[in-house]
Amino acid sequence: MGIPYSYSFRNLWTRRLTTVLTASGMGLVVFVFAATLMLAEGLQKTLVETGSRDNVVVIRKAANSEVQSAVERDQSALLTTDPAVAVGSDGKPLLAKELVVLINLKKRAGNKPANVVIRGIGEESLALRPSVKLVEGRLPRPGSSEVMSGKSIARRFQGCGLGETIRFAMRDWRVVGVFDAGSTGFSSEIWGDVDQMMQAFRRPVYSSLIFRLRDTNEFDSYKARVEGDPRLTVEAKRETRYYLDQSEAMATFLRILGMVLTVVFSIGAVIGATITMYAAVANRVTEIGTLRALGFQRKSILGAFILESLLLGLCGGILGVVAASFMQLITISTMNWQSFSELAFSFTLTFGILWKSLLFSMVMGFIGGVLPAFRAARMNIVEALRAT
Amino acid sequence: MELESSHPPIVSIRNLSKSYRRGNQVIPVLSGISFDIARGEFLALMGPSGSGKSTLLNLIAGIDSADQGTIEIGGVEISRLSENELAHWRALSVGFIFQFYNLIPVLTAFENVELPLLLTPLKRAERREHVVAALSVVGLSDRMDHYPGQLSGGQQQRVAIARAIVTDPDILVADEPTGDLDRASAEEILLLMDRLVHSSNKTIIMVTHDPRAAEKAHLIRHLEKGELSET
C-alpha cells in the first residue's frame, strides 16, 4: 500500500485558496473547451433535427445546398410521378416543390443586415415537416402575398413579427402567422406561397423537391434510379443526411477553433499548476524526507504528488463544466456558413462532452504536476530531512 | 549482564568511513569507526557540533550510505541492500524519532501512527489494534483524532514515538529528541524512552547535546574528529 489518498486530498484542502485560484485557471480553459464543443454539438443537433429520415431532398447534381440548386419544371414533373413517392390520404403525392432564396433583412437590434432564408412552399410542405407548428396567427393563403415567420426570425428581424410587413422582391409581404419548429433550422426561415415567390423573384425553376418515401427502405433504389436517369440532372439525399452535410463545415470549424483556443489557454493553466505544485513540493521537503525514511519508496512519493495535481485538475474541470452548463440557457444565432443565412441554436451539453472535459482537466493537472512530482521523488532523504 | 553480552550484538559496525565533498574539498566526517551495540542498549552519542553524530546515526538507520566499511543490524548487512530493499527494511526494523517530531500535519495522530503499518501486509482491523496499542503506550489514547497542530510539542513527540514503535522495530534512532522541548516535556520523553528499553527490550541510539538527557542512557559515546571514544 502507498501513501493514503487522503494525504493528497487534504493537502489541497489545507491550501484551499491556492487550490481554488489554480483550479480556476484550469476551469477557464475547460470552460472554453466545453463551450466550443457544446456549440458545435448544438449546431449539428439543430441541423440534423431539421430533417426527417423518411424524407428525401432532391437538388441539382453537385449543388451543395438548396440555395445553389435549380430543378427545371419538366424534371420536377417527372419526379412527381415516381412510384417511390408516398401518397397522402387525399390521394395526392406527399411531395412539395420548393423555392429557397436568401434575402437581406435588418435586425431589430442594431439595425444590422443579415441573410434570411425565404422558402416558397407547396401544399404538402407542412405535412412533410411535422416539427413545424403554427404558434400565432394563421397560415398564409395560397396565391396571396402572405407569409409566416419562424419564431426566432419574428423576434429578431424588423418587419417580421405578426401583423408586420416585410419588403422583398419588390413586393410587400404581410406576416399573418408565426411558426415554431423547435430547435430546427426552419425556425430561422420565412415561408410563403411558392408560385407567388417564383413570380416575384422572377425565377422560372424550383430549388428543390421534398417528398416522403412510400417505404423508407426504397431510398437506395430510388437514388440509383433518378441519378442514373439521362433525362434528370439531380441528386437525392435523405433529409437527415442533407442537413448533416450542411452542418459539417461549420461544426468542424467550431471544433478546430475550440481546440486552438484551448491549446493556447491551457499552456497558461498548466504553467499555473506547475508553479503551485512546485511550491507544494518546496513546502513539504521535510515531510517528503520523513515519508521516505519511514520506508515509503520514491514511486509512492511520485504517486502522491501526481494524484494531488490530478485532483487539482479535476477541481478545475468541475468548475469549468459547471460554468459551461449554464451556457445551455443561452441561444446563439450565427451565420450558417453553407448558406450564409441566420441560424439560431443553443449550447448543448452531452455526456460525451462532460467526460471529455473532465479528462482534459486531469490531463492538464497531470502535465502540470509531473515535473514537481519527479522533483519530490528524486530527493535525497538525508538532505530532505536537513531542510528543517 | 554476563548473560546479555553473550548474545550477538544488534548493531555491528566495522571500519566505517564517510566523507563529504564540497567542490574540490574533501571533508572527512567518520574515519574507520568500529563498534557494537548490544540488544536492549540505550546509547547516547555526544560530541561537538559538526562532529558527525547525525551522519553516523543516519548510516545506522539506513538513510545514508557510507564510503567504506560495513553495518550489520540484526544479522542483516544493510550496506549491501538495494534502495528499495533498504526502504522495506527500514519500514520493519527502524523507528525514527526526530528533533522536530516530523509528523505529517494533514494526518491525525492516529493516521500518523498508522503510516508505517501501511507498508506491512496487515489488514485494516489489525492496523487499528497496533495503532491503539502504540498510542496507549505513549499515553495519548484520547488524542487519536487530533491533528499535530492541535497538540503540544511534548505530545507531538509522543505521537512520533508511537509511530516509531508501532511496527515493533529492533532499533530506535533519535536525533536530539528533546532538543525542541522544555525541561518537563523532555523529562517525560526520556522517561518514556527508558521504559521502552526496559519493558519492551528496544535498542535506542540517541544523539544529544544535553548532558542531562545523556545521563538517562546506559552508555555514552563521544564522537570527535571522526573517532569514537567511550566514557
Ligand SMILES: Nc1ncnc2c1ncn2[C@@H]1O[C@H](COP(=O)(O)OP(=O)(O)OP(=O)(O)O)[C@@H](O)[C@H]1O
Ligand atoms: N550534505 C553535506 N554536504 C557537505 N557537508 C556535509 C553534508 N552533510 C553534513 N556535512 C558535514 O559533515 C559534518 C558532520 O555533520 P553532522 O550533521 O553529522 O554533524 P553533527 O555532529 O550532527 O552536528 P550537530 O550537533 O550540529 O547536529 C559537518 O561538518 C557537516 O558540515
Ligand SMILES: [Mg+2]
Ligand atoms: Mg546533528
